Amino acid sequence: MSNLTTIELKAFVPSKDFAVSKHFYQDLGFTVASSDEGLAYIRHGESAFLLQKFYVKAFAENLMMHLLVEDVESWWAHAHDVLLKYGLKSEPPKDQPWGIRDFSFPDPSGVLWRIGQNTK
Numbered sequence: 001m002s003n004l005t006t007i008e009l010k011a012f013v014p015s016k017d018f019a020v021s022k023h024f025y026q027d028l029g030f031t032v033a034s035s036d037e038g039l040a041y042i043r044h045g046e047s048a049f050l051l052q053k054f055y056v057k058a059f060a061e062n063l064m065m066h067l068l069v070e071d072v073e074s075w076w077a078h079a080h081d082v083l084l085k086y087g088l089k090s091e092p093p094k095d096q097p098w099g100i101r102d103f104s105f106p107d108p109s110g111v112l113w114r115i116g117q118n119t120k
Contacts, residue, residue: 013050014052030043064113065113
């Protein structure tokens with residue numbers, strides 16, 4: 001086992017409405033690096049996931065994504081406006097006992113996102 005280097009780990013994230021979800025993530029500041037009619041490679045910095053034109057309510061509403069950022073307050077200020085545009089809600093960031101300050105929100109398909117910053 002001399003070379004077990006990894007390059008990237010990506011989750012497949014479902015979308016109820018593929019076009020709306022792509023626009024939502026772009027509005028949040030992500031880049032659609034590539035896309036076809038059923039799969040989009042979504043990036044922000046070194047973080048990425050695959051948005052798929054596939055939806056099962058129980059799967060979407062039980063999937064959680066976590067994005068670790070340097071400045072959660074800036075992310076909150078930006079995300080709050082985007083969420084309002086899509087009729088979604090979130091509470092302001094708060095300190096968690098596990099050493100993260102974060103906020104959470106559902107995407108348009110019900111996938112729960114937690115965006116946080118280390119506090120320890």
